[in-house]
Amino acid sequence: QGIFYTIKLSVWSIIFATVLGTVLGILRSSNKLFRNLISITFVEVHRNIPPIVLIFISYFFIGDQLFNVLHIDSIIR
Known part of the structure; x- marks a missing residue:
């Protein structure tokens, strides 16, 4: 059961990272300055935050709220 959950999480992560990276x-x-600054700001902010802080933020804050709002929990299981 754990291996299937890991594979499912990996697939969703790859899809999300591909879309976000694109x-x-x-x-x-x-060529627009504002669009360019959005991308630069996002990348630089995430480069300068320690990974453990990003994990805590995504798990405790974003994860709980996102699953409740979008009802993703029933889709994933």
């Missing part, structure tokens, strides 16, 4: 890459290559 969007940020498109914004970064834009």
Whole structure:
């Protein structure tokens, strides 16, 4: 059961990271200053936050709220 949960989590993470990376890459290559700054700001903020802090934020704050609002829990299981 644990291996299937790990695989499912990995697939969702890869999909999310691919979409986010594509969007940020498109914004970064834009000639508009505001779009370019959005991408630069996002990347620099996430580079400077320690990974353990990002894990805690995503698990305790974003994870609980996102599952409740979007009812993702029933879709994943």
